[in-house]
Amino acid sequence: MRGADLIDIKRVLAGYDLDDLSIATLGSHSALQILHGAKKEGFRTIAIVEKRRKWFYEEFAHLIDQMIVVDSWRDVASKDVVLRLRESNAIFIPHGSFVEYIGLDRAESMEVPMFGIRSIFRIEADQRMKMDFLAKAGINIPREYRIGEEFRGPVIVKFPGAKGGRGYFIARTKDEVRRGIKKALEDGLISDEEEALIQEYVIGVPAYYHFFYSPMLKRLEILGADIRYESNADGLHRILPFVRGEIDVSFVVVGNVPLVLRESLLPKIMRYGLNFVRYSQERLPPGVIGPFCLESVIRDDGEIVVFEFSGRIVAGTNIYLTGSPYSHLYWDEPMSVGRRIAREIKLAQEEGKLDEVVT
Amino acid sequence: MRGADLIDIKRVLAGYDLDDLSIATLGSHSALQILHGAKKEGFRTIAIVEKRRKWFYEEFAHLIDQMIVVDSWRDVASKDVVLRLRESNAIFIPHGSFVEYIGLDRAESMEVPMFGIRSIFRIEADQRMKMDFLAKAGINIPREYRIGEEFRGPVIVKFPGAKGGRGYFIARTKDEVRRGIKKALEDGLISDEEEALIQEYVIGVPAYYHFFYSPMLKRLEILGADIRYESNADGLHRILPFVRGEIDVSFVVVGNVPLVLRESLLPKIMRYGLNFVRYSQERLPPGVIGPFCLESVIRDDGEIVVFEFSGRIVAGTNIYLTGSPYSHLYWDEPMSVGRRIAREIKLAQEEGKLDEVVT
Amino acid sequence: MRGADLIDIKRVLAGYDLDDLSIATLGSHSALQILHGAKKEGFRTIAIVEKRRKWFYEEFAHLIDQMIVVDSWRDVASKDVVLRLRESNAIFIPHGSFVEYIGLDRAESMEVPMFGIRSIFRIEADQRMKMDFLAKAGINIPREYRIGEEFRGPVIVKFPGAKGGRGYFIARTKDEVRRGIKKALEDGLISDEEEALIQEYVIGVPAYYHFFYSPMLKRLEILGADIRYESNADGLHRILPFVRGEIDVSFVVVGNVPLVLRESLLPKIMRYGLNFVRYSQERLPPGVIGPFCLESVIRDDGEIVVFEFSGRIVAGTNIYLTGSPYSHLYWDEPMSVGRRIAREIKLAQEEGKLDEVVT
8 A cells, every 4th residue: 555655535535625525436437327326315426537438428417517538547646637626525436447547556646535445456456465365354265276286177377467358368287377378478468477376267157246335334235246248258159169169268348237146145145245344454444445346156066256356346236226136125215336335425424424434 | 735734724814913914934045035025015024044044134134023043944844933923923925945945744734824825835846746737737848758768959857856956967868868867876866767857958048937926916917037047057158168078067046137038928928827827726726826937948939848837936036126127017116026925915914815815 | 211202191190189199019029118118108008919919918908008909910001000090199119020020011101100210111121231321320340251252250141031040040161151052042042142141250249239319309318238138049058068069059039138338338339329320310311210229249359340230129128117227327217218219209299399200
């Protein structure tokens, strides 16, 4: 949390007119949901948008009170944008594309109150730290192998920054692993073979769980679940007889499909969520605030193996703009994760505890 | 209906304070939906939960007025639990896990008024009786083969109690069938090869239809449809090039995905539902009450082949906690199957006909 | 637009009592949604149903004020039906099955005010005109090959009237293409090999976008997205190890599954939608009115290739009877495409501009 150490968000917050807050986010990922939810809760909204996508967000002008147009994402953390956000007493909502677009250092040190904890950004940026975090939280993760180690079944080899289906490969033998890593070294993807993370490819079905930890209500809510829709992996089976061996499988997320889980799996899923919250409170005090996501494979013996997490709102929540089968168990009104964020800010605001939900 | 013959639910009901009913169910399967729906209709709610899952249902304490904690499911039909349920004037809602968890005999003879007909439990417990029921109802079922009989295309061989992806195998030749059955005999899965049911594996796509027969409104409603999400069958295609021939396909249901049907298929689906109701009225008078599910494969010629049914609420309905694209055709309010059950009980209560919806 | 040239809908409309309109459609495809939506907006409703399906639509009698029963779809455009529709001041809503069921000429010349432009029917009926329309609109389409031309990867060969998974095949080599076309000639599917359209089979995942262009609000709304559920293509992967090479893949749509898109793809999707509207205004003035659908494959490089469009409401919208994650961005009430159509008619009616939304 290098950057974060340098900034003093409490001081910034002290300068805010707390009766006149805005909610701001980047125009991408889950922005429409976040803005829609903020409006529902009565906040003014700010969208920071790239020039080339301005026309698109103007289609939703009724959801956006102020648009801050930037030439490129790099400008998001610029002094000018930061000042404009502060002038509007803005709480910034980081989403899954935020760190990716503006870079880890800028994200950590952006001097605007941010919903959630930014200390988790650095952990997420490192595959090994991430898996270590999950394991220490008491969450079942895939087995890791060393180069040259024997294994059964396929493995997935991930390089730093593997993202959205890029930067990894699947292998069946230790020789395939070696060859893939050698090629990554030659291609400059990695500079040391130790950077490659070799994980068991867990056989089962993928499932993603949307959690929300509320410091105000002191409870963890499960607000939804989804399956990612990935190109070309989720299309290949339709023509497999025609493409056997000729096409590489890829896993680029292009959308999401709703999912409900077998109720008997929910206690295990909830337990993982609670473990995540508790360990984050130990390791990254005050601990996770608001949305996070555990990304898993469910095996056919009912075991749930988590291979990834996201410390923020994930795009899969976009499915549930008017609530999910789970959110309605807690909230008797349409409650998206975007709206839930705004609700938490409102609750904090009302109780004079805004500093407990932003960093 | 051996056990059911011994009990007199009408007498139990006579002792109830009908203005002060509770709705009770087991903490699993579709319990959250059932409890949520009961609350929506203004009932007090009771969840019978296993000790080890108590903490989980406490997360939803706002949906549960009374929790009856049992050491194991076997205690659900115990005298103590039954008395506590009766003290609360409880109508018990059996769901898909009920018979599985507490056993057929106990389920049939549990002396608490149960929504729906318990006479169907015994039919469901027997693969051949089940298929016979469907066939006699005038519903298209898969072709059955005898051991040694020639067939084209794959077959599925099911053993008694096949459930959630366990207890069956797929075979392509009659020799594979023989070998699989021989192994099942050796493993003690069956004691006689006649216990194995050899069915055509219907090529097409699976689809599950959620029906609700209302004795109060005297109408059949189609309240939703879903696709089951099965581990590992629904994940394997993502890495098929890497696992060819090395991994056994399994079909363990871990969740459900929403589905709407082509409207031109709906009349056939509805006809099947009506056939099911009519035949149940003949064979198991007064006939099916409330939710049931037909579980099918839709072939590419539009034919719908039903390979299974459930005489109760199925977990796929959990998708539609605030109603489905179909429920809104009947009800201008959010109507889950759980809530629909409570509504039917309320309608029966108001008309003094509670004995027409419980057994 | 041969037939359409002969009729004068403005004259028919002049004879209508504009304060007493009905909304009419054919009993199939998305009729229940359309009727439900019309009711929600306060219109009287008319369903034209085939005799054999009358019983089914009677199950939804509460949504249907008048049922016009026909012996076969051919009678829909008969003088008798047309007169009855006019007597009720009916606006007819064509859906995806309309032209298919009653034929292009009858559809074009049916002398009842129709929501949307009928000039697009003829373009849709011809694969090459359709692809040409998309290309000229500035929408990315699959590459087309000539017979005998070399290609990489699979191609799909479509014959005129290819529909719902019938009338085409997939091929991997130019010899397979030749053989398939030769067979189609022999089978009488085509009379000239030039009728076959040979297209790149785009590798990726299918995705369908539901648009609505509102002449009243002068805006394009994206109201949803879906994935088609196709028999047997979407079931085969479950048993692939057992059916390798033995079963032909088919693509018969039997239902639809909800989908949300990655927000960063939405600008491209919206741009395609806007391009479609603008080009339709040039080529088929006054341009598209109400719902249309772009049918695409999303490649793993994020490119979106549109291989088909529908100029009317598509069945995938049936998923969203109470609105979609997208519709709620525009409308703070449950807004299906069926209801959106009725709303547009109401807006036009209120402003005395009904002639701007019907042809």
